[in-house]
Amino acid sequence: MDTAFVLINCEPGKEPSIIQKLHEIKNITDVQGTYGIYDIVARIDSDDKSQLENIISDQIRKLDNVNSTLTLIPTEPAEGLADLIPDIIPDVIPEQKKPLEEQDSISDEEDVDEDYEDTTN
Known part of the structure; x- marks a missing residue:
């Protein structure tokens, strides 16, 4: 199925009559008036690109x-693509920002800085 959206600019005040005519055209599945540069948007669905x-x-x-x-x-x-998204997004959340159940457990022994010397004596 081929789909196209056609944005239409028309003479001021002629929107209602154009919208009515668009509703009568086969394969136009939705028509809406809009604000802005374009006055109307129409959706066309067709099985044939030439149509x-x-x-x-x-x-x-x-x-x-x-x-x-x-x-x-x-x-x-x-x-x-939706199946690939979890694999291509890197894990960039720092450990301290993750929920507790996702954080790596760190033992007390790993917290101790081995190069630290107590020089208070």
Whole structure:
């Protein structure tokens, strides 16, 4: 399934009529009015890439009062990436910041500095 999001800039005040026309176009699955440079965003889902191109070029762009469009085609996430994330993120949390059950146990003998000499006498 191919998906595209089409951002539409139109003549002021013509948004409701364009939104209505977009709802009538096959394969447009969602239409929303927006604030900002673009007035409307439409989602298109199609099994055929040429049909997707046809909807954008021959139907949406040719609607009356549509000034410009910007088409966004999402990228697909790499397969299996979620499984790799725990392996590629290093353990950078210092021991003293980890929960007690995760900290390495340190014996009292390891705490003693062997190079320390008592010079108080």
